[in-house]
Amino acid sequence: MVRNPHQYQSMPLGIVLRRSPGVTAWAKWSWRVADVLPGAAPASWKTIREAGDVRDYQVATVPLEMHGAECEAYRTGLADAVPSIYVVLRKNDDAEHPFDVLLATASPYEGQDYADNGEDVVEKVPMPAGLIAWVNDFTERFYEEETFVKRRRDKKRVDIVEDGIGDARISQISDVYRAPRRKEPAA
Template identity: 35%
Template sequence: MTEASREVGVVLRRRPVDNPWIDHLWSPAMILDEVPATAPWTVLSTQADATIYYAGPASIELFSSDTANYRDNLADGEPRIWVALRRQDGGSELELTKVTVDPTEGEAMFESGCDVIGTVPMPPEIAAWIAAFVDEFHVERVFHKRKRDRAPGDRRGIPDEGKRRT
């Protein structure tokens, strides 16, 4: 199996909310196609309705066995990147756990128990890198329907002997 990886920067948005149980929500804001020389969790901007943070670097990994999923993401019209974060030790600090361009893996992250999961538009430079990987390594796999093995004595689909057909 062929693999490729690329380091990217992750930018998050923290918005205040009017809620009795939580005072803010985190969401991915964007992916930077290159990792900046900025320390993780640096505040990039503060506005009345949100604070923007550079969360840190992450790696996007590609595998030749998943090229059909990447191709589907690129063909969707607006390719997406999934970002997942988890609270450290039940506290308020977040840890960047996964960044993926595989829609199947991204949807599975929603069921994984991560605290913050969201998608952001894919930058054109990353889309071009993924498209080149798909072009080089994608192999169309033909679907073969398996025939079910019959168990001894299994007569489903076989007419009963001795019964009259009318």
């Protein structure tokens, strides 16, 4: 099925990371995606909230891209008990800002693909109500039910010639799957 290439929308989405004290001697800080901000202005590690040792940063603003061909995945995500955005992070060598934001997606399938590669951190963040409505509106406008087409067998006769079966060096009435036997010399 060919889909319309104009079935596309994008929205800037701010990604908020929360830094809190680590709970082990091996990790000074614990990082997690705390929130997403629909329609956010560009930012790079901007402190937006601070309470004691806990600090929230707007790490980046990335486009949340919606494609008409992915509507089935968006509908699956919206059907979850808690519809979510999947934020894909990649660890870097900077101790002060240890993550880069690769993307944010409303597709659980795309989130799973990034989780499977083992290099990236994928965090599931609940969608705000306004974002749920925006994603739902997009899927309602562009979702196309795919009709089931039963596969039919071709009419080729397979009982006429048996190419590649058995050993051509052995002449016998029927074909068997066995190694040639050595003939015993006549005494």
